[in-house]
Amino acid sequence: MNARDAAGIVLLCGVLLSCTVSEKGPREVLKAEGESVRIELTGHRKFAAELLYLNDTSLYFLSEVVHRVALTEVVSVKVEGYGLFNDHAVLRDRLEPYCRYPKGLSDAQWRQLLDHYGQKELVELPGR
Numbered sequence: 001m002n003a004r005d006a007a008g009i010v011l012l013c014g015v016l017l018s019c020t021v022s023e024k025g026p027r028e029v030l031k032a033e034g035e036s037v038r039i040e041l042t043g044h045r046k047f048a049a050e051l052l053y054l055n056d057t058s059l060y061f062l063s064e065v066v067h068r069v070a071l072t073e074v075v076s077v078k079v080e081g082y083g084l085f086n087d088h089a090v091l092r093d094r095l096e097p098y099c100r101y102p103k104g105l106s107d108a109q110w111r112q113l114l115d116h117y118g119q120k121e122l123v124e125l126p127g128r
Helices: 003-018 091-098 107-117
Strands: 037-042 044-055 058-063 066-071 074-079 083-085 123-125
Touching: 037 058, 044 066, 044 091, 074 091, 083 091
Parallel strands: 066 123
Antiparallel strands: 037 044, 037 074, 044 058, 058 066, 074 083
């Protein structure tokens, strides 16, 4: 074995050792299109949805149509592949990174989103 072959082997070993392996796979990567969630509301109402946005008072999600629900009505949110969130004290901070629009939308952007789904306005989910 000459010096060139030895250098090639050392280089190859260095590259292989610098690679990392993840058992969790691509489901653990935050997605720009928002995350799939299972939302449970008071009164045992459940939705499979995409998390769009949340603010201090409301949660916005897509489940066939765009919904808004008061955070006080949210029992839990399970983000597919990540876990369950059901502590109201930290709900907003914990869920914001999983939203498609973590910083919200302008009025014009909301209008475009609703138009895309053929809605005139958000579907408001009442309490219980």
